[in-house]
Every structure is written in C-alpha cells, then in structure tokens.
Amino acid sequence: MLVLFAWMYITASAEPVSVDSGPNLLVTATMALIVFILASFASLQVSIDGKYLRIKFGYGIFQKKFSLxxxxSAKTVKNHWWYGWGIRGWLWPKMRIYNVSGFDAVEIQLKNGKTYRIGTDEPKKLEEAILHAIK
Structure with a gap:
C-alpha cells in the first residue's frame, strides 16, 4: 500500500507545472486515513481483568470485551488460511474471528451460543488464562 502511495506522489511530481500542480489535499487525506486504518490492525492485545476478557487492535479504535x-468454554484451535486476518464474520461455522497473523487461536463459546476466535501467538497460555479466570 505504501509503495502505491509513493508511486502516486513520484509520478505526480514528474508532471509539468500547471495551475493544478501541487499536492492534492483530498488525495493526501484519503491516503493518510487508509494508512491510519491499516495501522490499527497491526497488533492485537488481549487482556483479562477481574470482570472482562478484552481485545484491542492497534491503538484501540477497534476493541471488544467479553464478560467473564x-x-x-475456551479451547485452542487452528484457523484455516481462508478465514483471513482482521475482524471477520463467518456464517458456517457461525463465528466471529479477531486475528492479525498466523493460524493459532483460542475459540470461546458464550452462554448465549455465540462463538468467537481470538488469534494469538501463545494459544495454550491464553486458553489457560481464560479457563482460570472463568472458574
């Protein structure tokens, strides 16, 4: 994505000077917004406090909390490659996935029947922490 933005700026600056030359603020603002949104999915933080299991992408624009x-239940699972990364909803099996990289995840079942998968590099540790917190 950044390569595309750099290419657009380089080709725009190579054009001859005209009335419309110079940075286009709308294009620049759109590029900045896209980079800002993409950067928010660069990391996923999972924390457990006294009442909630919290997940937060990047700097916190996208976040979710689950009451303990x-x-x-919680169990370690492997996501298929086609489940993708980011925030994903699937109809079959019906679940929502929160993931930034890799295929390891912890699947949590809620009492209302909903299923969520939280991607992590340390699935066993997260599973144990959740099971310990819900006892």
Missing part, C-alpha cells in the same frame, strides 16, 4: 461470566 458469559464465557462458557
């Missing part, structure tokens, strides 16, 4: 009282 609502979590029925």
């Amino acid at each position: 009282n609502d979590i029925l």
